[in-house]
Amino acid sequence: MTNQIIKMTVNGEKKEILAEPRELLIYVLREKLGLTGAHVGCETSHCGACTVEINGKSVKSCTMFAVQAEGAEITTIEGLGSPDNLHVLQANFKEHHGLQCGYCTPGMITRAHRLLQENPNPTEEDVRFGISGNICRCTGYQNIVKSILSAAAELNAAKEAAQ
Amino acid sequence: MKDEVTREERVTNLKGLGSSRKRVEDARFTQGKGHYVDDINLPGMLTGDFVRSPYAHARVKSINIDAAMALDGVVAVLTAKDLEPLSLHWMPTLAGDKQMVLADGKVLFQGQEVAFVVAKDRYIAADAVDLVEVEYEELPVLVDPFKSLQSDVVLREDLDPTAPGAHGPRKHHNHIFTWEAGDEEGTNAVIDDADVVATEEMYYHRTHPCPLEPCGSVASMDKVNGKLTLYGTFQAPHVVRTVASLLSGIEEHNIRVVSPDIGGGFGNKVGVYPGYVCSIVASIVTGVPVKWVEDRMENLMSTAFARDYWMKGKISATKEGKITGLHCHVTADHGAFDACADPTKFPAGFMSICTGSYDIPIAYLGVDGVYTNKAPGGVSYRCSFRVTEAVYFIERMIEVLAIELNMDAAELRRINFIKKEQFPYDSALGWEYDSGDYHTAWDKALKAVDYEGLRKEQAERVAAFKRGETRTIMGIGLSFFTEIVGAGPVKNCDILGMGMFDSCEIRIHPTGSAIARLGTISQGQGHATTFAQILASEIGIPADSITIEEGDTDTAPYGLGTYGSRSTPVAGAATAMAGRKIRAKAQMIAAYLLEVHDDDVEFDVDRFVIKGAPERFKTMGEIAYAAYNQAIPGLEPGLEAVSYYDPPNMTYPFGAYVCVMDIDVDTGVPKINRFYALDDCGTRINPMVIEGQIHGGLTEALAVALGQEIAYDDMGNCKTATLMDFFLPTAWEVPNFETDFTVTPSPHHPIGAKGVGESPHVGGVPCFSNAVQDAFRPFGNRHTNMPHDHWRIWKTANDLGLHD
Numbered sequence: 001m002t003n004q005i006i007k008m009t010v011n012g013e014k015k016e017i018l019a020e021p022r023e024l025l026i027y028v029l030r031e032k033l034g035l036t037g038a039h040v041g042c043e044t045s046h047c048g049a050c051t052v053e054i055n056g057k058s059v060k061s062c063t064m065f066a067v068q069a070e071g072a073e074i075t076t077i078e079g080l081g082s083p084d085n086l087h088v089l090q091a092n093f094k095e096h097h098g099l100q101c102g103y104c105t106p107g108m109i110t111r112a113h114r115l116l117q118e119n120p121n122p123t124e125e126d127v128r129f130g131i132s133g134n135i136c137r138c139t140g141y142q143n144i145v146k147s148i149l150s151a152a153a154e155l156n157a158a159k160e161a162a163q
Numbered sequence: 164m165k166d167e168v169t170r171e172e173r174v175t176n177l178k179g180l181g182s183s184r185k186r187v188e189d190a191r192f193t194q195g196k197g198h199y200v201d202d203i204n205l206p207g208m209l210t211g212d213f214v215r216s217p218y219a220h221a222r223v224k225s226i227n228i229d230a231a232m233a234l235d236g237v238v239a240v241l242t243a244k245d246l247e248p249l250s251l252h253w254m255p256t257l258a259g260d261k262q263m264v265l266a267d268g269k270v271l272f273q274g275q276e277v278a279f280v281v282a283k284d285r286y287i288a289a290d291a292v293d294l295v296e297v298e299y300e301e302l303p304v305l306v307d308p309f310k311s312l313q314s315d316v317v318l319r320e321d322l323d324p325t326a327p328g329a330h331g332p333r334k335h336h337n338h339i340f341t342w343e344a345g346d347e348e349g350t351n352a353v354i355d356d357a358d359v360v361a362t363e364e365m366y367y368h369r370t371h372p373c374p375l376e377p378c379g380s381v382a383s384m385d386k387v388n389g390k391l392t393l394y395g396t397f398q399a400p401h402v403v404r405t406v407a408s409l410l411s412g413i414e415e416h417n418i419r420v421v422s423p424d425i426g427g428g429f430g431n432k433v434g435v436y437p438g439y440v441c442s443i444v445a446s447i448v449t450g451v452p453v454k455w456v457e458d459r460m461e462n463l464m465s466t467a468f469a470r471d472y473w474m475k476g477k478i479s480a481t482k483e484g485k486i487t488g489l490h491c492h493v494t495a496d497h498g499a500f501d502a503c504a505d506p507t508k509f510p511a512g513f514m515s516i517c518t519g520s521y522d523i524p525i526a527y528l529g530v531d532g533v534y535t536n537k538a539p540g541g542v543s544y545r546c547s548f549r550v551t552e553a554v555y556f557i558e559r560m561i562e563v564l565a566i567e568l569n570m571d572a573a574e575l576r577r578i579n580f581i582k583k584e585q586f587p588y589d590s591a592l593g594w595e596y597d598s599g600d601y602h603t604a605w606d607k608a609l610k611a612v613d614y615e616g617l618r619k620e621q622a623e624r625v626a627a628f629k630r631g632e633t634r635t636i637m638g639i640g641l642s643f644f645t646e647i648v649g650a651g652p653v654k655n656c657d658i659l660g661m662g663m664f665d666s667c668e669i670r671i672h673p674t675g676s677a678i679a680r681l682g683t684i685s686q687g688q689g690h691a692t693t694f695a696q697i698l699a700s701e702i703g704i705p706a707d708s709i710t711i712e713e714g715d716t717d718t719a720p721y722g723l724g725t726y727g728s729r730s731t732p733v734a735g736a737a738t739a740m741a742g743r744k745i746r747a748k749a750q751m752i753a754a755y756l757l758e759v760h761d762d763d764v765e766f767d768v769d770r771f772v773i774k775g776a777p778e779r780f781k782t783m784g785e786i787a788y789a790a791y792n793q794a795i796p797g798l799e800p801g802l803e804a805v806s807y808y809d810p811p812n813m814t815y816p817f818g819a820y821v822c823v824m825d826i827d828v829d830t831g832v833p834k835i836n837r838f839y840a841l842d843d844c845g846t847r848i849n850p851m852v853i854e855g856q857i858h859g860g861l862t863e864a865l866a867v868a869l870g871q872e873i874a875y876d877d878m879g880n881c882k883t884a885t886l887m888d889f890f891l892p893t894a895w896e897v898p899n900f901e902t903d904f905t906v907t908p909s910p911h912h913p914i915g916a917k918g919v920g921e922s923p924h925v926g927g928v929p930c931f932s933n934a935v936q937d938a939f940r941p942f943g944n945r946h947t948n949m950p951h952d953h954w955r956i957w958k959t960a961n962d963l964g965l966h967d
Contacts, residue, residue: 038195041377044459137375140861
């Protein structure tokens with residue numbers, strides 16, 4: 001099949017990628033851009049391990065063609081925080097033991113990041129509903145929910161302090 | 164020398180045993196820098212993909228690979244014919260049977276591997292899979308083990324039907340083994356004479372561990388140096404190395420097996436799968452690295468089912484409720500090949516722990532393994548070998564007996580518990596329980612949930628329901644479990660002849676930090692965090708200054724891996740013992756430095772002090788430096804130790820769980836209002852990690868009890884091969900769990916720890932199931948089979964006339 005050039009902005013950097021029209025976004029991110037944080041768990045949109053942010057929405061990148069992301073702004077887990085400056089969510093997942101094997105974690109944190117943009121003051125129920133497209137097999141979610149609620153509180157406190 | 168910090172601060176600084184130390188693994192996982200097998204990308208790497216059988220039972224008449232080979236980018240297509248000259252078309256299973264790597268003349272389950280395509284990328288490989296033409300001739304399909312045992316259809320034509328199998332005589336060409344424990348005649352005599360007998364048949368349905376990361380491997384054959392490197396999702400990397408060596412003929416020193424980060428295992432990644440073998444062969448054939456990673460459908464259809472036990476029980480008791488005997492028979496559906504991951508002498512795993520937490524004087528267990536046209540496996544999904552089945556069986560039998568006696572099930576348990584003073588306790592089926600205090604745990608649990616209050620509330624609800632004031636009923640699920648984990652001992656437990664010890668090797672660096680390597684491999688349990696804590700307390704070096712490394716067979720000492728909750732009981736013990744060897748040498752060095760006799764110094768947190776003069780001491784850091792840099796008469800330089808630990812016995816964690824549930828009888832939807840879990844795993848290494856393990860295990864228990872299953876139709880089609888049909892609970896379905904604990908250390912484990920990862924699953928499944936069944940007990944329910952999905956719960960309500 002003929003390759004196409006796809007232009008997208010990934011974690012703030014402009015990228016030009018050559019890919020077949022049938023290539024899924026997750027494989028382009030993982031194998032052509034070396035961003036292996038998002039994972040493949042089901043290829044049917046059920047598990048959410050491949051979750052990234054595209055143009056301000058949480059998207060399961062295993063069921064989207066890379067060509068569909070032409071011109072898009074994409075944020076992956078690698079674009080949230082840095083080793084010296086962890087994102088509040090990353091720090092809180094560690095603090096509250098919100099992960100075990102780590103396979104769902106990048107998708108889960110990326111989803112939580114968008115969730116807190118959509119709803120900065122979520123209740124526990126909001127969080128549970130908001131991450132119900134992301135499956136975790138290890139934690140039973142209790143500590144994930146705790147991590148997200150704690151991150152929300154921290155972000156809100158920082159916002160208040162800034163005002 | 165004056166000390167600036169208090170002793171208490173020194174203990175805290177170690178972050179040793181009992182500390183809820185934050186996990187060191189999390190830095191990479193939260194930043195997307197974990198390194199899983201599918202993240203491996205070697206230069207020139209090819210991708211492998213399988214042609215799989217659409218039929219559950221068929222003869223393979225022909226395979227035509229011409230069209231596939233003609234496709235640009237396809238490098239090879241392997242069939243059984245290609246593997247046969249290498250004797251790799253079949254491979255041994257962990258259970259002493261053999262399994263086709265690629266279809267050899269016939270296929271025996273839907274999804275079976277028929278041909279292996281190797282291509283430049285995953286897309287070309289998938290195209291080529293479609294181009295391989297396979298001609299099948301359908302054969303009669305057997306999906307019911309009872310029918311299979313009666314059928315003239317021979318599933319395994321490769322086996323001599325009259326010759327004994329790996330576990331003794333076979334009764335029929337589709338029979339695998341009979342395994343027995345206990346005294347059948349004596350048990351029958353007791354049951355025949357008993358005041359009260361309860362009998363029940365139950366099916367523990369087939370399910371699957373389904374870790375979020377599927378199985379995969381990357382094989383890289385370096386022909387120049389004759390070295391094979393195999394990366395993969397291996398819960399037992401050393402066993403894989405030995406098996407790979409035996410199969411391939413490559414000497415073991417020329418094989419390096421690496422388990423990178425593993426995205427959950429739960430038993431799925433214990434076995435050896437055709438994909439691993441094919442990736443190795445393909446790399447040898449092509450001379451470049453070959454990656455194989457299964458997709459979710461392949462995972463659910465072909466690698467490692469769990470359970471599928473048809474259990475028949477008889478339990479007898481006095482009128483007062485004292486249990487006198489237990490009889491259990493299991494028809495075990497093993498699928499097309501016996502690939503159970505059990506110690507060799509235990510083809511039904513530790514099912515003989517089925518007398519549970521109760522003092523049952525006499526018992527019998529018989530298990531018949533059967534071949535059917537289903538996927539092979541029979542792994543221990545988040546449990547020690549078949550313990551989930553055993554605990555489910557006894558915890559259901561107790562409930563049924565309570566109905567028979569018209570007695571409260573909590574009280575029935577209490578009067579039959581093994582008493583604290585009976586430990587070590589010899590069970591009727593041959594196990595020596597190491598320690599326990601069941602009554603204390605049970606009383607604490609019942610008090611915590613206000614058990615009597617709950618029963619009152621339930622009675623009121625039943626009355627209200629009968630008056631037509633509500634359409635929900637209330638269930639109180641109880642379970643008390645005893646696990647058996649931490650296999651060895653080597654004298655009892657081996658896998659393919661390899662004794663089930665485990666190991667730890669420690670190297671202290673001159674500046675007082677350390678690296679320790681173990682024969683196990685974490686799949687999310689947090690070994691890098693918790694094993695460092697064991698060591699910190701043993702050798703007085705802060706956990707933060709200890710690197711834990713696992714999973715690379717070139718560097719780690721030989722061990723049998725991580726499953727059956729064996730890491731803490733076995734490798735954890737090895738860690739403590741190796742630490743003690745370090746400490747023994749450190750004591751001599753300290754005595755030399757302090758110019759006193761060895762016996763005049765003692766270990767104190769992070770240093771050796773002179774007895775009676777604690778102000779004179781040498782810290783472990785000073786000792787480590789001296790070990791390398793000071794010539795000490797009579798001592799070799801360096802500070803290293805290794806321990807291979809063969810446990811004297813298994814450990815027996817236990818726990819008491821209560822689930823309070825509402826059920827809407829019209830929709831069949833259960834709502835969990837409360838779940839209380841008390842676990843006793845002996846000495847607690849990291850309470851935060853323990854709690855996390857319990858949350859996770861309970862969630863997997865909820866899944867299995869309330870909906871998760873691998874189901875087949877009569878044609879042998881797998882009906883549950885995607886996450887649309889195979890239930891994995893989301894945050895929306897899972898409640899918050901209350902955790903609690905008692906501490907009854909294991910008397911034979913160096914630090915008294917028992918292991919905890921699987922307990923919540925083992926105890927959780929019967930607890931959720933009992934809650935559903937208990938809700939219907941006032942309306943005449945005795946037993947219904949899991950999984951209690953909405954439809955089955957609705958059906959139970961309907962069968963009991965609650966919709967009339």
